Amino acid sequence: MTRTVGLLVNPVAGLGGAAGLAGSDGADVQRRAAQRGGVSRAAERATAVLNDLRSMLSAHDDVLVVAPGVMGETIAAATGLDATVLDVSLSAPTSAADTTRCAAAFAAAGVDLLLFAGGDGTAADVARGCGERIPVLGIPSGVKMYSGCFAVNPRAAADIARHFLAGRAADAVADSASVSAPATETVEVVDLDEEALRDGLVRPRLTASLRVPVAPTVQSRKAPTAANVAEQVAAVAAAAAELLADGVPTALGPGGTTHAVAARLGLPGTLLGVDIACGGDSASDHGVGSDSANVGRLLAEGASEPELYDWATRGLLRIMVSVIGGQGFLFGRGNQQFSPRVLGAVGAANIVILAPEAKLAALGGRPLLVDTGDADTDALLSGYRRILTGPGQWAVYPVGERTDR
């Protein structure tokens, strides 16, 4: 079976890192980085991945589809691999819009996997172009890589790609029921505000979501918890949806975990905004949900700060948030709608924090963070808090105020 692999390279990714510019977003920064001798790591790293995949690509008659010019074509040509070039015309010099247009073209072409080399900014541009329509995998080449779509290094990227594509081929053999279908999971794309970062502030924003292959993990059978983060998220969402069955209006913060809660209640929800929902309705009244006894009702979509404040002061409102990005922010990053006055009106007791265990473990012992801009509110939310990690299970984990360096 022939499989198609896409390659998209952000030629300026990583330019600002060595130059000490905390990122490479924007033409002006890229010019300054080039003046300071910044070099792009993307081409070099994409080359490494292509070389690692060489034997697989040639052995299976796989088709390599690349973005034109410096965004892929020249890199593939240098490796000597045959490649089909995407029919997209680029601007000169290339820009973020080119990345988005190429990603859209890869989605339209229906590649089995799109490999892109870049950082968080590139990931956001890719997501803008292809969303979750095709599986993608980031070759880490940027300065900031807080998003969940990156392999740990180019070798691992090639490794994951190989496993994933092997799964695709096996899946095409219809009767092999025991072969695992190539699994993908939705991950969050976050980006930091680079202007703020240059001022010493870490501000991850949740910008979009992408669908990535689940890294192949074969565990020894001593692991009683779900090894797969996607399964952990599903378990947290199931537990959270159960809490919503009491009918209390609940403001669901941005992020994949809270989005999964909405999905569990049969609601679309906005991944990046705050939605107010309640559960507990029965399926007969409100169509078919994933849990017939607990179907959700969307009370407000993409709620603004004044709307939330209005809800909070009119009656009981619960807030449900998950951990944003790799830093572990709960409030103050990507969910500023939860202002100090909203949080004050809701009260700490009515704030439910969700996190799959793997996300807490990945913090390496660092506390969860709050930075609402109001010291009293931060203090109210700080200390040891219960985090819902699944049905009937919580972690007690420290929440601290911002400790930016």
Add this chain to the structure above:
Amino acid sequence: MTRLPVAPKPPLRRFHQARWDEPIVFELSTPGSRGVGVPGVDPAIDAAIGDEAALPAAIRRENPPALPELAQPQVLRHYVRLSQENLGADFNIDVGQGTCTMKYSPKVNEVLIRDPRLYDTHPCQDPADAQGTLEIVHRLERMLAEISGMDAVTVQPAAGSAAIWANVSMIRAYHASRGEGAQRDEIITTIFSHPSNAACAKTAGYKVITLYPDEHGYPDLAALKAALSDRTAALLITNPEDTGIYNPRIAEFVAAVHEVGGLACYDQANANGILGITRARDAGFDLCHFNLHKTFSTPHACGGPAAGACGVTEALEPFLPGPVVVRDDDGTYRLDADRPQSIGKVSPFYGVIPNIVRAYTWIMTMGAEGLREVAEIAALNNNYLAHQILQIPGASMGYPETDARIEQIRYTWQELTEQAGISTEQIGWRAADFGVHYWSSHHPFVIPEPFTLEPTESYSRGELDEYARIIAEVAREAREDPETVRTAPHRSTVHLTGHKDFDDPDRWAVTWRAYLRKYPGAGARP
């Protein structure tokens, strides 16, 4: 130089495991084959009461069982082949399964347990005829009471997790007896404790609160205090935890739990480094458990049957599973089932008698000084192996600044993974090519890219050196020849297996019948 008739061996074994391509035993079935010719009914009996009609209808099968039909030699070859495709503690340097305590199970015990006075006793035999067996049960319970400091012990649970389950059941019964059963619905544990604690608590219907470690890898006392309330039923905690770090403030943890009216339950899965040195009771615990297959040398037996022991204080004794073995003043043993507060049976009859006997003889051969020596050698071996492992570029310890480790260590390949793109799982797959077990960690991975080694007292210095050489070689390959590691195992029996077949209820099949049902076409002969 003279050419030796037997070539000297290289420092790294040129291991290759058997690969028999062996079918499932049901697929080997040949209709009509028999392993044993069962004798017909004696003519005299037949004449007196008739043939099959003698069996009452209630116990007669309507259809014969769907068992595979094989002759004895085929059965023998089948299972010997499967045994060659395994990596048991009897033939690999089994230090790579940290927390499992893969120590030597003395073979003389296999002879002892086959004594017909034990082996051929029916569990319903009148206790008057089984005094020796009951005496061993009783004596083992008293020895474990001495080792743990607890007042009463039962060895009825058939496994370590079954012992934790029994402890959770006693915790529930204790609070219920005080009218606090409904109120105390939370059990607290730590992320580095044995995960069976959380699992058993959850199975019993408790809410489970998990504490994360402080920055030094110790259980976080402040987190415990934040989690405690009048809803706390108990703290279930392992010490040393699976990091090998001993919590020196354990008595403060216990006291904090007691302050809110909760019980403190000590998971002694990691007791091998503290035998004869510290006791559960001395830290104030109300309950504890041992895995006899870990600390007390009975075989792990591929997941059972094992044996577990629960130890409790006097206050919890009425809740022990029953019946209990009692020694009367005249020296006779009997079974006491008249215990109204007992949680009842946690396993059929009185536990796994062969393992109880194995653990008893092991303790008897060791003696009190021997048990302490076990702990000391286990800790020495662990620290010796650590010295070898930490010289491997890319390997380090979780919480390196916290340097005291007891009988095991959770290490990390974080540096190697970042540099070479090889994960701890892949290291493990490649280690199998050298004929050794290797295990990462329970989930979630709190220490990144973890691996957990526990050498116990059973391995020689030469064997520990060999294990370290294997791990060093795999780490070297990870940098210099990552493709070999990434595509491992190459010399093992099986290649990689997918998780989904174990995790997905629609796909797992633990019986042949389920396999046929879920996978139409399975079992068809080519």
